[in-house]
Amino acid sequence: MNAAKKLLLAGLCAIPVLTVAETTNPTLPPLGDSWPTYSGDYSGRRYSSLTQIDQSNVKHLTLAWTARLKGGMDQGGGLLAPPGPPQIVGGEATEAVVTGGLFSSDAPISVRGAVLQVNGVLYATAPDNAWAVDAGTGTVLWHYFWKTKGGTHTANKGMGMYKDYLFFETADDYLVSLDARTGKERWHKEIESFPEQYFSEAAPIVIGNHVLVGAGNDSDEPGSLRSLDPETGEVQWKFHTTPMNPRDPGADTWPNIEASRHGGGNVWVSGSYDEETHLYIFGTGNPSPAYGSNNRKGDNLFTCSLVAVNVDTGKLVWYYQTSPHDTHDWDSAQTPVFVDGEFNGRPRKLVLQAARNGHFFVLDRVTGEHLLTKRYTPWGKWTKGINDKGQPIRDPDRDPHVGGVIVNIDGWANWPPPTYSPQTGLFYFRGYESYGILYFTETDPRGAMGMGGTARGGQVSLGTSIRAIDYKTGRIVWERPFETGEGLLGAIGSGLLTTAGKLLFGADKGANLVAFDAENGKPLWNTRLHGVSNAPETYMLDGHQYVMVAAGDMLYAFTLY
Amino acid sequence: MANLERNVLLAALTVLAMALTSGSLAADEPPAGAAKRNPFESHDFDRPADDPSAIARGKQVFSVNCAFCHGSDGRGGEGGPNLLRSPIVLNDKKGEIIAAVVLNGRVEKGMPKFNLPMDNIADVAAYIHSIKVGAASNFTPRMVLVGNAAAGKAYFNGQGGCTSCHSVKKDLAGIGAMDPKTLQDLIFTGGGSGMLGIPSPTAPPRTVTVTFPTGETVNGRLVNVDDFIVVLTDAEGNRRSIRREGEAPKVEIVNPLQAHLDRVRIWEDRDLRNVTAYLETLK
Numbered sequence: 001m002n003a004a005k006k007l008l009l010a011g012l013c014a015i016p017v018l019t020v021a022e023t024t025n026p027t028l029p030p031l032g033d034s035w036p037t038y039s040g041d042y043s044g045r046r047y048s049s050l051t052q053i054d055q056s057n058v059k060h061l062t063l064a065w066t067a068r069l070k071g072g073m074d075q076g077g078g079l080l081a082p083p084g085p086p087q088i089v090g091g092e093a094t095e096a097v098v099t100g101g102l103f104s105s106d107a108p109i110s111v112r113g114a115v116l117q118v119n120g121v122l123y124a125t126a127p128d129n130a131w132a133v134d135a136g137t138g139t140v141l142w143h144y145f146w147k148t149k150g151g152t153h154t155a156n157k158g159m160g161m162y163k164d165y166l167f168f169e170t171a172d173d174y175l176v177s178l179d180a181r182t183g184k185e186r187w188h189k190e191i192e193s194f195p196e197q198y199f200s201e202a203a204p205i206v207i208g209n210h211v212l213v214g215a216g217n218d219s220d221e222p223g224s225l226r227s228l229d230p231e232t233g234e235v236q237w238k239f240h241t242t243p244m245n246p247r248d249p250g251a252d253t254w255p256n257i258e259a260s261r262h263g264g265g266n267v268w269v270s271g272s273y274d275e276e277t278h279l280y281i282f283g284t285g286n287p288s289p290a291y292g293s294n295n296r297k298g299d300n301l302f303t304c305s306l307v308a309v310n311v312d313t314g315k316l317v318w319y320y321q322t323s324p325h326d327t328h329d330w331d332s333a334q335t336p337v338f339v340d341g342e343f344n345g346r347p348r349k350l351v352l353q354a355a356r357n358g359h360f361f362v363l364d365r366v367t368g369e370h371l372l373t374k375r376y377t378p379w380g381k382w383t384k385g386i387n388d389k390g391q392p393i394r395d396p397d398r399d400p401h402v403g404g405v406i407v408n409i410d411g412w413a414n415w416p417p418p419t420y421s422p423q424t425g426l427f428y429f430r431g432y433e434s435y436g437i438l439y440f441t442e443t444d445p446r447g448a449m450g451m452g453g454t455a456r457g458g459q460v461s462l463g464t465s466i467r468a469i470d471y472k473t474g475r476i477v478w479e480r481p482f483e484t485g486e487g488l489l490g491a492i493g494s495g496l497l498t499t500a501g502k503l504l505f506g507a508d509k510g511a512n513l514v515a516f517d518a519e520n521g522k523p524l525w526n527t528r529l530h531g532v533s534n535a536p537e538t539y540m541l542d543g544h545q546y547v548m549v550a551a552g553d554m555l556y557a558f559t560l561y
Numbered sequence: 562m563a564n565l566e567r568n569v570l571l572a573a574l575t576v577l578a579m580a581l582t583s584g585s586l587a588a589d590e591p592p593a594g595a596a597k598r599n600p601f602e603s604h605d606f607d608r609p610a611d612d613p614s615a616i617a618r619g620k621q622v623f624s625v626n627c628a629f630c631h632g633s634d635g636r637g638g639e640g641g642p643n644l645l646r647s648p649i650v651l652n653d654k655k656g657e658i659i660a661a662v663v664l665n666g667r668v669e670k671g672m673p674k675f676n677l678p679m680d681n682i683a684d685v686a687a688y689i690h691s692i693k694v695g696a697a698s699n700f701t702p703r704m705v706l707v708g709n710a711a712a713g714k715a716y717f718n719g720q721g722g723c724t725s726c727h728s729v730k731k732d733l734a735g736i737g738a739m740d741p742k743t744l745q746d747l748i749f750t751g752g753g754s755g756m757l758g759i760p761s762p763t764a765p766p767r768t769v770t771v772t773f774p775t776g777e778t779v780n781g782r783l784v785n786v787d788d789f790i791v792v793l794t795d796a797e798g799n800r801r802s803i804r805r806e807g808e809a810p811k812v813e814i815v816n817p818l819q820a821h822l823d824r825v826r827i828w829e830d831r832d833l834r835n836v837t838a839y840l841e842t843l844k
Contacts, residue, residue, distance in 0.1 A: 196651045
């Protein structure tokens with residue numbers, strides 16, 4: 001069977017209802033052999049059913065291959081190196097600027113997002129760059145480079161796939177669709193306004209014939225989730241996360257429509273999808289202006305919320321706000337994780353989130369009913385407790401102040417993906433404990449704009465940790481602490497993976513990829529890669545289970561021989 | 562959005578700038594108004610500069626026709642919205658989108674029509690596009706001084722436990738020469754870390770003692786430690802990387818700034834501001 005045909009079939013297997021997606025349930029198999037979407041499957045769990053690598057043999061895990069991913073225009077191998085892969089160049093800019101993902105135009109390539117694995121081919125991204133890589137050998141098959149107009153380049157979170165079409169977002173706000181077999185561009189469509197300072201880095205999520213995209217914005221522009229047609233890129237529906245009109249739901253949680261139209265709530269991390277109810281559930285970003293909140297009095301819906309929309313219609317079904325009137329830039333964009341399990345003695349369909357405000361939430365994902373809130377941090381001075389809806393009550397005295405307030409400036413959790421293992425019943429995520437002084441510097445009574453209005457003062461990190469939470473109680477069952485690590489990645493950390501081999505894979509303070517005992521966090525295997533940059537993944541190929549992770553511009557795959 | 566990465570990068574740049582300038586925490590001081598928006602953000606989204614004479618003409622036209630409602634800096638005024646975040650303004654290039662609003666007004670919102678020539682509108686657009694967000698703040702480090710010095714003195718000598726390491730007559734004599742913001746940041750961190758809590762290049766070093774199962778010990782300055790390795794520089798200046806397996810060898814770390822680390826969860830904002838006010842009196 002030729003590769004193209006194999007690929008096509010793989011696409012069909014992944015989404016078996018392509019032609020009638022409107023009327024039947026688009027489904028993905030439980031996470032195992034392949035990795036066809038951002039979290040591996042739609043559940044956000046990042047739990048693989050693969051068992052070849054387990055607690056008894058993980059210490060024998062060994063390097064299978066490495067791949068170095070070159071960005072920008074330069075793909076030449078030189079005299080002593082093999083020739084580079086075929087290169088495809090697109091983009092709206094006239095000049096080619098290499099932008100690897102660390103903001104500045106000459107930063108190195110950093111793979112931070114999900115790498116898809118479909119039928120033996122890996123599809124990886126960094127800002128402005130995409131690659132196909134042979135999953136068995138690490139050979140780069142093609143490279144696509146996007147000439148960017150600019151914008152914030154931090155972390156491209158990966159691709160989405162439909163049939164043999166790939167989709168990824170660019171920092172200057174396009175959705176690019178590629179032919180997976182060749183890397184050739186099918187089309188690109190503008191998904192947000194670059195002059196309005198949006199930057200697009202989320203992984204598109206493909207559900208049936210919907211491609212769901214969102215963007216970030218650190219100015220004062222509103223968030224939205226859009227659904228595009230995978231064939232044409234035409235917009236099917238658009239859901240605004242803040243009210244655009246006075247009669248829109250949530251408008252009464254803003255002082256006026258001018259405030260809510262500039263209210264943020266951006267959709268910069270992908271959500272999870274419930275195949276039974278057709279609900280796409282995602283988290284929203286901070287309200288805007290982030291710190292100076294005088295001109296946005298009220299709860300500011302639907303910022304800092306978990307939001308459920310029907311994927312067929314784009315209509316709101318339920319919402320739950322985890323941080324009413326946030327004043328600390330504590331997004332609730334973290335991946336919602338679906339669990340089908342017992343809660344208070346009855347089986348329920350749940351959604352879990354460890355939010356950036358330091359609280360762990362459990363909701364019924366069909367109805368949005370709140371079931372549990374538990375603070376997972378040792379410090380909670382910014383709250384006055386939990387209200388009757390389960391929401392933390394912010395203490396306005398801890399808002400940014402000209403005299404300085406002590407607060408966890410960067411938040412207690414962030415976007416690096418969490419994981420949940422049904423074997424242990426534990427939810428795992430990386431938490432941060434870093435206190436700093438936040439000064440309110442905006443003296444203009446009209447208030448700050450965007451992320452402005454504050455200065456950071458002295459900051460002390462007490463480290464990061466991987467925490468394992470019992471979802472039924474919110475109790476931290478175990479916690480593995482790390483110092484704030486080497487360089488920037490050590491402070492941010494990367495995401496996690498669990499497998500049916502009772503293993504938890506993740507980085508420590510940044511240098512090591514570690515396999516932990518999922519029951520108690522004990523390290524069972526490690527390898528020093530320096531700067532582990534994405535969440536580890538696993539897949540099956542030709543009878544071998546692979547564990548793969550990125551560290552900057554390198555991919556590493558491990559297996560057992 | 563605001564992702565940690567962005568913050569991390571900005572922080573790193575600040576730390577880098579700090580290291581490049583004086584290596585002291587004092588260089589962390591943002592100049593008045595400068596901390597409002599990160600430089601990269603505006604750089605990333607910068608539009609090409611317009612002709613300065615067009616900007617000057619536009620400013621004049623704006624001040625006569627627009628400033629009363631939209632503010633002299635475009636950030637909103639008597640009833641008019643903030644123009645600097647308006648999608649109409651942001652998507653406009655040379656007045657082509659703004660013109661429709663100026664010429665037709667927004668009668669339903671109380672904005673009249675302005676019968677301005679297209680040249681004038683293009684100049685006004687150039688002026689609005691030239692306004693840098695964040696130029697409005699008058700913040701100065703002196704404003705940080707809001708605490709009560711007497712209460713700060715009591716905390717310093719009592720509950721704060723500061724006198725177990727510090728003396729206002731010795732190491733802290735004259736510390737009030739520092740501006741209040743720099744001083745307050747230093748009280749909090751002890752000088753051990755910069756943005757994001759990343760260790761500062763000027764931090765006093767941590768020391769480590771490694772004890773092997775044989776009883777042999779190695780001492781030195783701690784370079785790096787994780788669950789699998791401890792790296793130190795010994796008294797002779799040799800770098801040693803020692804493998805760790807569980808509890809062996811035993812690793813004991815002493816951080817001279819531990820008291821500052823232990824206090825970060827305990828601090829109340831009020832106490833910190835008061836201690837700052839007290840130490841500011843030590844001229």
